[in-house]
Amino acid sequence: MLICHCNIITEKEIEQTIIGLLDQDPWQLIVPAKVYHAMHKRGRCCGCFPNVVETIIRVTEDYHARSQASGVDIVSHLDRVRGLRIQYGSRTHERRTTGHRAA
Numbered sequence: 195m196l197i198c199h200c201n202i203i204t205e206k207e208i209e210q211t212i213i214g215l216l217d218q219d220p221w222q223l224i225v226p227a228k229v230y231h232a233m234h235k236r237g238r239c240c241g242c243f244p245n246v247v248e249t250i251i252r253v254t255e256d257y258h259a260r261s262q263a264s265g266v267d268i269v270s271h272l273d274r275v276r277g278l279r280i281q282y283g284s285r286t287h288e289r290r291t292t293g294h295r296a297a
Contacts, residue, residue, distance in 0.1 A: 197245050200238035207233065208246060212253045220261065224250050 195205045211232050215224055226246040230237055237243060 197249070198235075198237075198242040200242075201230075201235045203233065203235065203242075205249060208249050209253050212250055213257060216254065216257045220258065224254065226250070 197203055197205050197208055208229060211229050212224060215222065215228065215232060226237060226240075226243045229246060229250065
């Protein structure tokens, strides 16, 4: 599935990059900019970043669930991110209400 239309990046490519980053350090913080930098790309319109964030969370949770090296329970952050998106995403943009936006 095509995730980034600007750079023609598929979901599989993003997943492989995330796994590569997790192989280097399983507990590092991975954000979309880090994934794109590892792929030698850059976010252009950044409209794909919400999908990349969900992919990062899903792949990271699966990676840690498969490894089970530490025996620590993995906390699911995907539901928290979705909750914040519902809470803030529909009525605000960059923490401003729609009445204060220029466009």
